[in-house]
Amino acid sequence: MILKKKADGADEAELKHIYDQLLYKDTRIMELNQMIMERERRIIDLQEAFSEQGQVARSKQLAVLLLGKRLQELDAPPRERKDVGTTTDDSGAAGGARAAAGASRWATPTKRDGCSSRARSPQRNASPGRAIPQLLRAG
Secondary structure: OHHHHHHHHHHHHHHHHHHHHHHHHHHHHHHHHHHHHHHHHHHHHHHHHHHHHHHHHHHHHHHHHHHHHHHHHHHOOOOOOOOHHHOOOOOOOOHHHHHHHHHHHHHOOOEEOOEEOOOOOOOOOOOOOOOOOOOOOOO
16 A cells, blocks of 8 residues: 555656646747747748838839930930920921021021111010010110
């Protein structure tokens, strides 16, 4: 009987020791699982940041490419451009020649009917107007 009590006591101590080990290992597994989940979240965040940086890099590369093309266009020999909003004549085809002729009327005074053209206003055309009104100088 005494041996049986010792065996029962040893069994209980051994069972308690096994139970404590199970609790410790279970707690440790839970801690490691939390660490794994935290690191997975961190990896996902880094992947998203990397993807966003890739998009930013592609956008910057496209912007540089577009600026390069624009600079090439500006450095290229000038082509004849016509902006519809700034033309002052009624025909689109001869607008550049008429605008140049109109500018020369202001630049060089010529005598008409005994007075200079600067003193008079230039001949008006059927234009809708100018973006900036011209001021007549009296004098």
